[in-house]
Amino acid sequence: MQQFQIRKDNFLTQRLVDATPAAKLDDGQIRLAIDAFSFTANNITYAAAGDQLGYWQFFPPLGEQSEGWGVIPVWGFADVIESRCSEIATGERLFGYFPPAHEVTMQPTRISAQHLVDGSAHRAALPAGYNSYSRVHNEPGYKPATEPERMLLWPLHITSFCIWDSLQDSQWHDAKQVIILSASSKTSIGLGYAMFKDDQAPATIGVTSARNSELVQQLGIYDSVVGYEQLQDIDPSVPTMIVDMSGNASMLNALHAHLGDHLRYCLRVGLTHWDETQTRLTVGSDRSSFFFAPGHIQKRMKDWGPQGFAERSQQFLRDAAAWSRRWLKTREVNGLQGLAEVYPAVCKGQLAADEGVIVTLGAATQKSN
DSSP: OEEEEEETTEEEEEEEEEOOOOOOOOTTOEEEEEEEEEEOHHHHHHHHTHHHHOGGGSSOOOSSSOTTEEOOOEEEEEEEEEEOOTTSOTTOEEEEEEOSBSEEEEOEESOOSSEEEEOOGGGTTSOHHHHEEEEGGGSTTOOGGGHHHHHHHHHHHHHHHHHHHHHHHTGGGGOSEEEEESTTSHHHHHHHHHHHTOTTSOEEEEEEOGGGHHHHHHHOOSSEEEEGGGGGGSOTTSOEEEEESSOOHHHHHHHHHHHGGGEEEEEEOOOTTGGGOOSOOOSOGGGEEEOOHHHHHHHHHHHHHHHHHHHHHHHHHHHHHHHHTTTOEEEEEEHHHHHHHHHHHHHTTOSOTTEEEEEEOHHHHHHHO
């Protein structure tokens, strides 16, 4: 089998590693063949925050001479091909967090009709939301035809939902306008959609590049759209908060200087401009924080209960996915070699904003390895 890896100190350096077949399963373990997964700028965020938030720990790199190499987690579907767990049968299909590889071994725990948790020792201290898997054949209304949208949008729009809910909870930090940086990213679009549907939300300003400006305007969800070179056109007299999906500290500093004391808060979420993050941020920690969606999910599960969170978030996800069909295009690439070929464009942010990559492995690919 193979695994896709990148250098932790240089994301553009990649390799496909041929690993020896996994060892015999221990009691309670299952082996899964990964069928398909999405790959977006969100995955590059996982790499950029790999040390800070522990993303490198989910799936250790296989093969020899693995020092300095990392495995970027992906969201997708996999099928159980071998089981020594009495509650999980061969043929089960799971949705969740996987390595970009042909196979993975897991230790199911906390098994319910619709979910299980990977209890593997190396994942025990990692965020619970990333260790949970959906048993999709047991889901009411599960439709295989919607899998591409689920792979592409669920991990992004669940973050969009959590940001929107967090901003509501904080009363928008008393802001009257919200600047969303990297407005063409799918997480930004999800947030923009949530605020567009919310009559109580402040006005939104989507900031994007010239090449994405037409698409962002056509979405019709932002109250105004400006380019990165037009930041001075934003009214500095209005109490403002920033939701930063870009990770570009130079841009944040420029906005801070422009807005002055009218900058109420800056919520830093993504790193779509991961290669521009070395500049020191001038916004103080009293008006800035990094948003971690799994932490917010855990908070709301305590507030609303797991079922309450699921009902509220899933309704939003369904509505946002249905709306996204108007503009989202899917590009399917075959196998890990296909991922290797498209990876540089994703890493450099060169894919069209309305395009999403799905990597398919499937049975034919599995057998060839």
